[in-house]
Amino acid sequence: MKWASAISEQPELESAIDECAASLRNQLDGSPANLAVVFASSHYSHNYEAIPDLIRQALRGEDDPPMVLGCSGGGIIGNGQEVEQRPALSITAASLPDVTLTPFHLAGDSLPDLDAGPSSWEELLKVSPTDAPQFVILADPFSFPVQNLLMGLDFAFSGAAKIGGLASGGQQQNGNALFLGNRVHRSGAVGVALHGNITIDTVVAQGCRPIGKPMRITQSRQNMLESLDGETPLTILRGLYPTLNERDQGLMRNSLFLGVVMDEFLDDPQQGDFLIRNVMGMDDRSGSLAIGEMLKEGQLVQFHLRDADTSAQDLAAVLDRYAGDNRENQAQGALLFSCLGRGQYLYGRPNHDTDLFRDKLGSVPLGGFFCNGEIGPVSGTTFLHGYTSSFGIFRPRL
Template identity: 50%
Template sequence: MGSMRWATAISRDTDLDEAVAGCAAELRRELGEGPVSLALIFVTPHHRERYREVPSLVLSHLGADALLGCSGGGVIGGGEEVEGAPAVTLTAARMRNVEVRGFRIGGPGALPDLDGPPDAWEELVGARAAEEPQFVLLADPFSSDPVTLLSGLDYAFPGAAKVGGLASGATSAGEGALFVGEDYYASGTAGLALTGDVAVDTVVAQGCKPVGGVMQITSCQDNVLQELDGRPAFKALEEVYAALDERDRKLAGSALFVGMLMDEFEEEPGPGDFLIRNLIGVDPQNGSLGVGERLQEGMRVQFHLRDAEASAEDLRAVLTGYERAMGPARASGEVSGALLFSCLGRGEGLYGEPGFDTGVLHERLGPVPVGGFFCNGEFGPVGGTSFLHGYTSSFGLFRPRGPREGRQ
């Protein structure tokens, strides 16, 4: 057995005790005898009345050194994606020479100042930058500030992976759940810091295809896009629209986005190079467009469209890019386990079939154990910076560190 082994299981049993016990027993069979370094549990809101019992149930059956999880409107595990039905998924890993530390952060007021020293962020998560930690983050959407959190962690831990998402399955504050260690919380953020012989590769599929050419912002103010290539932004959009075929024109009426190229030196941008943001307003009178992100003059942007076909193409493209970067044999042979944080707007509602994203990952990387849930927002990097996304699938791919990836 190698230095890292993962397993995942799912149960549709409506009795929480039976569901957790069944998943834990399956994981024990998969992992064999020995300690469990990490367990992650995701639970649908059908089990809301018993959220408080979840950590003790998992730890009593599995005895993991570290536990993390949350509530989800849909859950992923055991090769399945379950939406709109009672389900529990449990994922576990045995990892040699890896330390896993859980932490919990209160509301936005608990976050350090972004202008302060990085050691305040190290203290917040119980890890030092010199340890080169990797992070898994779960946050309550009603009582957290994930944008500031991700910015702060990028500042203090610039080389660290940060993947995760916003808990789902709740319609108001206090209805969701976060699990860390032996504890249950209805607010804040819960996370894990992993150090040692572990690398977490990130793949972010934003589900869009580009249309028109790449243009440069020549005038903007905050999130208002005024000019592209020296002409009114709305006129540039009209020109792109005029060149679309009938199908894409129809799609542009409801699923048009703006992609911002994150690497200013990229000569031939492709999938994964753009940060996709909503087009939130159009003013034909002054020729400006509203974009769901702050803009800067000199940025290069490209319009994008999103539908099931575009999303499937993008997912395959970014996973193929990961394979090429790693080397196909190494990618399929070294990735021991994966976490998938997928938007509630994807899944069967987008693709018309269940388990699509999980299936594509298995197509590209083989039968890697995949656990996760459907989120209210997903965390993942684009161009080396961590963002809160929508309509995205963010993957964390876990493997041992390579011989050149040890700490300096």
């Protein structure tokens, strides 16, 4: 297994692909590219249709051309570099001699019913749980029910890593591009199942820190949070506010989130055990909150805050934890799916997350893009996130 990543800011598409291909060939040092993951900014939108074939030709060796997977992006990541608001194209390529790649394109109306059995999902994706597949998924935010796909994949392929993001760069339906093989799709979802001598480790940084203490939901209705430990959420927040410093009081007013513990057997949750969801609104009369997630009575929750410093600390913490758990560091390549709201918009400078990744894990080839939503697991269940950096780290299984 060998990975490589390259990025180009050449404004002409063919020049950008040629520049990336030359760098990739040098990094792969004669190993054939079996997979090429491409992300292209909207500056190339008039030429999206040409991208798959140009890459297949540029990276074709003596063997077959690589499987192309990718999409358009509002910001592009390649070779550990983040490029926003400028033309950029990145290709992350891999030589995978002991890995089988099974590509798929899904239309929104092609998904099995949520009460369908696992075999329906196996038939749809042409892979079996006995293959122990890992998934990279890219979807169009305007046309595809990605949460239904993630629920189905978790049901049929529990324990399998699922990582990815929602295409960006387009402002309306059919404005994004999804690349698969030699085709360009304007809707649905594309992806690849990888099985054989490969593992995808997932690292998800949601960029928040907890305030107060964990509490049980004692009353809820759909996404309405009505009672915590027998008190209204508004009462809890009014009691919490004076205990915070001035900076955190400001964040509570403007950047308040709810963390939901997804592992029902977890009584002492740590940072990273929470699914972070928006506080969407407040009812002053009842003291209840509208949350961007369906809630259940008995769930453990905790309020969270987010800002640039918190996001940086959270990412450092989860990468430190991963590095500590994987001291041999067999990582060969990685993909980063980061929110459009991160990057320069959040940190005031480029390359924050990629620099931190390099500091913690070394010079692992890293590509990716800034997404309209990020796919990654929390406590073993796969979710669609916002404001998140979701890493897929590739290493040999054996």
